[in-house]
Amino acid sequence: SQQGEEDPQALSIQEGENATMNCSYKTSINNLQWYRQNSGRGLVHLILIRSNEREKHSGRLRVTLDTSKKSSSLLITASRAADTASYFCATVATSYDKVIFGPGTSLSVIP
Amino acid sequence: GAGVSQSPSNKVTEKGKDVELRCDPISGHTALYWYRQSLGQGLEFLIYFQGNSAPDKSGLPSDRFSAERTGGSVSTLTIQRTQQEDSAVYLCASSLSQGGVGGYTFGSGTRLTVV
Numbered sequence: 001s002q003q004g005e006e007d008p009q010a011l012s013i014q015e016g017e018n019a020t021m022n023c024s025y026k027t028s029i030n031n032l033q034w035y036r037q038n039s040g041r042g043l044v045h046l047i048l049i050r051s052n053e054r055e056k057h058s059g060r061l062r063v064t065l066d067t068s069k070k071s072s073s074l075l076i077t078a079s080r081a082a083d084t085a086s087y088f089c090a091t092v093a094t095s096y097d098k099v100i101f102g103p104g105t106s107l108s109v110i111p
Numbered sequence: 112g113a114g115v116s117q118s119p120s121n122k123v124t125e126k127g128k129d130v131e132l133r134c135d136p137i138s139g140h141t142a143l144y145w146y147r148q149s150l151g152q153g154l155e156f157l158i159y160f161q162g163n164s165a166p167d168k169s170g171l172p173s174d175r176f177s178a179e180r181t182g183g184s185v186s187t188l189t190i191q192r193t194q195q196e197d198s199a200v201y202l203c204a205s206s207l208s209q210g211g212v213g214g215y216t217f218g219s220g221t222r223l224t225v226v
Contacts, residue, residue, distance in 0.1 A: 033214060042115075042202065043154075045214035088153065090215070098167055099144060099204075099215065103153035 006089055006102040014110050019076040021105040023089030024069075030092045032065060034074050037086045037104070046074075046087075051094075081111045113137075117203050117218035124193055124225055132188040132221045136205030144215070145178060145188050146202045154202065160186060193225045 006023045013019050023032070031050045035043040049056045049065045049072065056063045062075040076083055088104045116135040124130050136143050145157040156170035160180040171177070175193075180186040190197055200222050204215040 035215075035217075041200065042217040042219040043204075043215075045216065048214055098156050098159045098170070100156060101146070101154040 006087070006105045008105060009103070010106045010108070012108040012110065013079055015079060015081055017079055019079050019083070019107055019109070021074045021087050021089075021107070023072045023074070023102055025072075025089075025091045025100075025102075026070065027091075028094045029067075030094050032063075032072050033090045033092070033099075034061075034063060034072075035088045035090060035101075037088065043088065076107075079107075079109045081109050083107060084109045115203055115205050115216050115218035117201075117221050119221055120219060121222045122224070124223070126195060126225055127192055129189065129191045130193055130223065132190075132201050132223070134186045134188070134203030134205075134218060136184065136186070136203070137207075137216055138184075140205035140207050140216075141183070142206040142208065142215075143180060143186050144204045144206075145186070146204070147199045148202060148220075149199045157188070157201075190223075193223075195225045198223055198225045 006021055029051055031048050033048045034046045036046055037043045047058045047061055047063050049063050051067055060077045065072045086104045086106050088101050090099050090101045092099050118133045141162045143160040146154040147157055148154050158171055158178045159167040175191045178188045200220040202217055202220045204217045206215045
């Protein structure tokens with residue numbers, strides 16, 4: 001069964017607004033990671049949050065993790081047109097086996 | 112190299128032909144993954160290599176798919192008797208450790224088109 005599920009599937013916002021994407025998962029994890037993908041090619045690692053962490057920041061990115069609800073959120077503040085991309089969450093299970101990606105959220109930032 | 116290198120970047124093949132996709136991970140990365148991504152879809156796990164352990168092949172969709180990793184470095188994904196539904200972008204990723212604590216580095220992918 002799929003580990004990560006993002007919502008919404010698609011999000012369209014105006015430049016300068018904040019964008020929030022959510023990810024839910026099903027089994028115990030060691031860490032959760034967020035990736036960005038432009039133009040359907042390689043993914044770029046954005047941020048990693050460990051299971052014992054609740055919040056992490058990196059520049060305009062803020063990630064939260066609620067292990068009791070098995071969910072995470074990615075907040076992009078003051079969005080820019082260049083943030084337009086697909087965003088994926090990926091979970092690494094406590095057994096350190098394969099990394100599972102969710103279906104992704106397609107973000108469009110309108111200038 | 113500085114990143115994960117995949118070749119070819121694009122491959123068009125006739126239905127029924129075999130193809131080989133190559134992934135050259137970052138030197139020293141022990142974990143290597145192959146994923147498949149169809150147009151507008153998420154990433155589908157195919158196979159995972161970790162050090163000298165037996166690979167996790169649980170994601171391979173059929174016995175037409177196989178992969179190997181020689182010397183713990185370069186990996187080759189082979190698709191035999193290609194079908195049109197095999198058309199997708201095939202992505203390779205590597206990580207320094209099994210748990211991907213430093214994040215996974217992805218290659219740019221191979222876009223496979225079966226005609």
